[in-house]
Amino acid sequence: MSANAPGGIRLGLGQNIAQFTLLVAINALVGGTLGQERTVLPLLADQVFHLDLYTSALTYIVAFGLAKAATNYFAGTLSDRYGRKPVLVAGWLIAVPVPLMLIFGPSWGWIVAANVILGISQGLTWSTTVMMKMDLVGPNRRGLAMGFNEAAGYLGVAGTALATGYIAAEYGLRPGPFLLGAAFIALGLGLSVLFVRETHGHAKVEARSHVSVHAHAGSDLTSRQVFTLTSFRDRSLSSVSQAGMVNNLNDGLAWGLFPLLFAAAGLSIESIGILAAVYPAVWGAGQLITGGLSDRIGRKRLIVGGMIVQAVALGLVAAGSSFGIWLVAAVLLGAGTAMVYPTLLAAIGDVAHPAWRARSVGIYRLWRDGGFAVGAVLSGLLADAFGIPAAVAVVAALTAASGLVVAVRMRGDDHTPRTRTAAAG
Template sequence: MTGPVRLGLRANLAQFTLLVAVNALVGGMLGQERVVLPLLAEQTFGLTTATSALTFILTFGLVKAATNFFAGTLSDRYGRKPVLVAGWLIGLPIPLLLMWAPGWGWVIIANVLLGVNQGLTWSTTVIMKIDLAGPERRGLAMGLNEAAGYLAVAVTTVATGYLAERYGLRPAPFLLGAAYAALGLGLSTVAVKETHDHARHEAGSEPSPHTTRQIFLLTSFKERALSSVSQAGLVNNLNDGLAWGLLPIMFAAHGLSLGRIGFLSALYLAVWGLGQLATGALSDRWGRKRLIVWGMLTQGLALALIGAASSFPLWAAALVLLGAGTAMVYPTLLAAIGDVAHPSWRARAVGVYRLWRDGGFAAGALVAGVTADLFGIPAAIWTVAALTAASGLVVALRMYETHVRGAAAT
C-alpha cells in the first residue's frame, strides 16, 4: 500500500466501486445457468426425476460451500487479491464446458469449477469491501455488494432466457459467461488493489485470539448471533436452490415460454438485487435482527403462495414478495458477521458463514428434489416454505442485536 490507510466508503470510493463492478461480473457467471441449465437437464440430457436434474445444484452448493471456508483462510494468509485472481482463472473454462458438454457428467464438472469460482471470487469481494468500509457503513457496503451481484444475475437470467428462446439452449446463452470471465480476470489482475492492510489497520496490533477450529465452532454453534446468522443463511439458500432448480421446470410444465420463464426468474432476482440497496443501509439504522426475522418470514409466505398459485400474474406477485424478503436478509446477515467478528479473524468468520449459507444450495437440491419426486413440486415448495418460516423464528428467539445503533433503537 502507498500512503496512509484510511477506512470508509468515501475514502476508498474508487476501489470500492471497482469491486462492486467485479462482483457484478461474478453474479453474471451464476446468472448464465439460472434458466437454461434446469431445462437443459430435462430437454437435452433426458433427466426425468427432479433429484437427478438438481445434481448440478447439489454439486455446485457443496463445492462452493467448502471453497468459501478456505477462501477466508487463504485471504488471511496470502492476501485478498491473489485469491480473487485465482477464482477468475478457474472460471475461464466454465462457459466452454457448458456450451459443448457431450453428457451430463461434463455439466457436473463445469459446476464443480463454478462452485470454486464463486466461492473464491464472491467471498473475496465481500471481505475486501468489509475491509474498506470500516464499521460505520458496513450494512450499506454489503447492500451495494450483494445488489450488484444479484442484479447481474437477474439481467443475465433474462438475457439467457431470450437468447435460448431465439437461438436454442446452447451455445448462445453461455457466450455471456465467457465475456464475464475474461473481463473479470482482466480487471482483477490489473486494477484491483490489495485490502488486507485495511483489516490490519482496523484490528490494530491485536492478533487473533482464536484458531481456525475455534472460529468454526463459534460461528457455527457457540456464539448466539453468529450461529443464528449461519442457520438463517443456510435456509435462505435452501429456498433459493429450490427457486433455481424446480421453479423453471414447474413453469415449463404449465406451458410458459422460455422468455416468460426467464422474466419470472429475473423478476425475483431483480427485486432481491435492487432491494438490497435499501435494506443494507436500513440495517445500519434499524439494526440487523428485525430485518432478518421479517425477511425470513416474508420468504416463507411468498413460497407458500408460489406453491398454491397456478397463473403467471400470481407467480409474478409472489416472486416479487420472495425477492423482497431475500433482500431484507442477504446483506444484513453479512453485516451482522462483520459486527461480531473481530477484524483479526473476520475473514475466516465470513468464510465459515458462507460455508453454511452456500451449503443451503446442496440441502435445497436434496430436500426439494426428493420431496418433489415423492409428492410433487407443490409439496416441495410448501416444505421449504415451512423450513424458512421456522428459521425466522429461531433468529427471533436466539439472536441478539449486533449493531450498536440498532441495539440503541430497540
C-alpha cells in the same frame, strides 16, 4: 468514519470510493457468471439430456453448492494468509473452462463437473469481494457496503438470467447463452489483474482499534475456535449461519425447480426467463436500501421479517398456477431475501474481530452455500415423491421456522445503529 495509518491507508467509503466502486462492478460480473445458468440449465436437463427424475436433474446444484460451500471456508483462510487479490484472481482463472464445458458437454456428467468448477470459482471470487469491501469501509457502514456488494451480484444474476432466456428462445439452449458467461469471465479477470488493489492492510488497521463486542470474540482465536464460535457457540453468529443456510436452501429450490414448474404449466421460455429474473432483480435492487437500513435500525428485525416474507412468497408459489400469481410471489421472494442477505453478512462483521473476520465470513458462507446442496436434495426428493408444489410448501415452512429461531436466539445489541454524526464521517 475514517481512520488514517502509516502507509496512507484510510478506512471509510468516501476515502476508498474508487476501489469500492470497482469491486461492486466486479461482483456484478461474478453474479453474471452464475446467472448464465439460472434460466437455461433446468431446461437443458429436461429437453436435451431428458432427465426424468427431479433428483437427477438437480445434481448440478448439489455439486455447485458443495463445491462453493467448501471453497468459502478456504477462501477466508487463504485471503488472511496470502492476501485478498491473489484469491480473487485465482477464482477468475478457475472459471475459464466453465462456459466451454456447458456448451460442448456431451453428457450430464460434464454439466455437473462444470458446476463443481463454477462453485469453486464463485467461492473464491464472491467471498473475496465481500471481504475487500468490509476491509475498505470500516465498521460504521458495513451494512451499506454489503448491500451494494450483494445488490451488484444479484442484479448481475437477474440481468443475465433474463438475457439468456431471450437468447435461448431465439437461438436455442446452446451455445448462445453461455457465450455471455465467457465474456463476463474475461472482463472480470482483466479488471481484477490490472486495477484491483490489495485491501488486507485495511483490516489490519481496523484491528488496532477494534473493541470486541463480547469477551469470547477477541483477536487470538484459532481456526477451530472460529469455526465452533461461528457455527454453534455464539448465539448471534450461529443464528445467522442457520438462517443463511435456509435462505440458500430455498434459493436452490427456486433455481432448480421453479423453471420446471413454470414450464409444466405451459409458460413460454420468455415468460420463464422473466420470472427467473424478477426474483434476483428485486433481491438485488432491494439490497441497495436494506443494507444501509440495517446500519440505522439494527440487524435482527430485518432478518426475522425477511425470512417470514420469504415463507409467504414460497406459499404463494406452491398455491399458484398462473404467471400473475407467480410474478407477485417472485417479487415478494426477492424482497424478503433482500431484507436478509446483506444484513446477515453485516451481522457477522459486527461480532467477528478483524483478525479472524475473513475466516468467520468464510465459515458463515460455508453453511449458507451448503444450503444450495441441501435444498436441491431435499426439494428433489420431495418433488419426486409428492410433486413440486408440495416440495415448495415444505421449504416455506422451514423458512418460517428459521426466522423464529433468529427471533428467539439472536442477540439484538451487537450493532449500535449509526448516528447522524457517524453518518457524516
